[in-house]
Amino acid sequence: MDWLTFLKDVIATQQFLQIFVGGCTMMLIGWMVTRARGDRDHLPPPAPVGIADVPPPFLQGPREAVDLMRELRDLARR
């Protein structure tokens, strides 16, 4: 049972815990990166909802430009 107390003493040090949590964080980051790369390659791109995907209050200023671009888009579609 001596090695168990030794193991407990090793695990309960703050250095070990910090490094352990750092490793878990790195694994989480790596999972996020790989998941994002896979999603980027295999999932379809998001649907084109509009000219610019901003909430409507932000579109109050360049309204004319947006409408002009919508008309151009419709013309190009025909």
Add this chain to the structure above:
Amino acid sequence: MPGSNGGPRRPLLPMHSAGPYSTYRLFEWCMATMMVLIAFTLAMPGDTMERNALKPIAHMGFSEPNMALIFGCVGSVRVMALFLNGYINNVRIGPKGAYARAAGAAVGCAIMGQFATALVYDAFTVAHAPSFVIPVFGTLAGFEAISVYIAVLDGVSRKSRIGKALAALEEVRG
């Protein structure tokens, strides 16, 4: 009519010209700004990193000047990447801004996780009471991981038609 639907009411945030790329990155803007400001405050003299719980971290090498250096570098790189990513978006320049954002978010996630771990350890051993900063740092770490995902997902070289046409023109012209 297009121009007559506004009225006197203005939006709270005027849309920057990098706006469509930045409105949904408010958390990354927040974290980048926070990193720069943390760097400034840590660079000031005195016990700016409140060392009761974070003293072991400071002894492990992340002292105040080192933390100020890391936070300053990473935060300014993130601000630059977030600002420029709306502009540099053609065929010639790849998605380096998104990768810089992802790296900065990864660094932020690691550091916030370390701080949260140190505070949890302090709560169990020294203080015998949890600090309210534990959920703050923990939540920041978690959402930084999510912004790593978003940044890598943004790292597509979006080849617009104008960018493709410019590249083709340059190829023809030689």
